[in-house]
């Protein structure tokens with residue numbers, strides 16, 4: 001396709017957008033995962049932190065836009081701050097920095113009835129200490145974000161005090177916030193249900209927002225695109241969070257039913273476009289706007305992990321570029337004069353435009369493969385790691401039972 005249908009101004013807008021776009025990949029996206037019924041192992045899956053860093057380094061080598069790797073404290077740093085030097089060495093070796101630090105407040109047996117919301121003061125103290133440890137790990141590895149998802153909730157009405165648990169959460173987040181270094185951000189994620197099925201302690205963006213406000217100015221809301229009820233207008237939430245100055249970041253994934261953790265844009269690319277449009281609109285409206293952290297939070301249990309990750313990064317980049325095609329000044333004129341169809345066509349026209357030739361040109365100018373997915377397929381990396389790791393993965397646990 002020729003780029004002649006895209007104006008020079010639009011092309012330079014896309015290049016500028018691509019220059020500023022980076023997305024964080026999660027260490028858990030390379031490891032064996034499954035469903036709650038079974039775990040499906042893959043020969044190429046990463047079996048330790050070193051292999052996760054190697055995979056992340058390969059994704060960054062192919063795409064050039066994934067400079068950081070999100071780390072999970074329990075899975076990646078079982079020794080806490082003592083693992084910081086190992087992380088730093090791996091980061092150096094594979095050309096990918098430590099990204100957001102993700103505390104574990106959901107896996108241990110003590111957290112059966114909650115972590116920072118647990119009725120037991122002793123368990124709450126343990127969970128709060130884990131948050132403080134996570135802040136300390138972030139400082140030690142030079143990571144900007146501590147990204148917290150609280151899985152707490154209850155399954156039956158009347159079994160827990162929703163109101164007392166609000167107070168306990170506020171205490172824990174205030175304690176964590178007080179320990180932050182000036183450059184650190186505390187991200188608070190929300191999710192309406194699962195694993196709890198009656199009430200979830202941080203169920204929506206309003207609850208996250210209030211917890212951020214009560215914790216302090218370095219706490220921001222994290223939007224996981226899979227953590228909403230069907231039909232929720234996520235871009236409207238994004239716009240509100242931007243206007244309130246509390247949009248901290250995204251966990252990107254796609255879904256058809258619940259929190260499916262499918263690859264980004266696989267079900268509804270138009271929604272991703274609409275979310276990115278709100279970011280571009282905010283940037284156009286104010287030079288003071290600071291971009292949120294873009295992060296991937298997916299679980300690839302059927303697709304090959306490396307392929308799924310590269311596919312997601314490329315998809316995010318392309319949808320970000322498409323949203324940059326919208327001429328914000330022109331759109332504002334059409335919106336404010338209520339030229340509905342013209343406004344919608346300008347908006348939809350950007351979504352329907354194939355920007356891939358421009359993105360490829362941008363990659364080639366930087367010495368990157370024009371088509372990262374094709375480069376992954378022809379490069380032999382997946383075959384090599386499948387051979388190296390196959391035996392280890394063959395004996396790994398295939399079931400949660």
Ligand SMILES: [Mn+2]
Nearest residue numbers: 189224251297
């Ligand atoms: Mn998430």
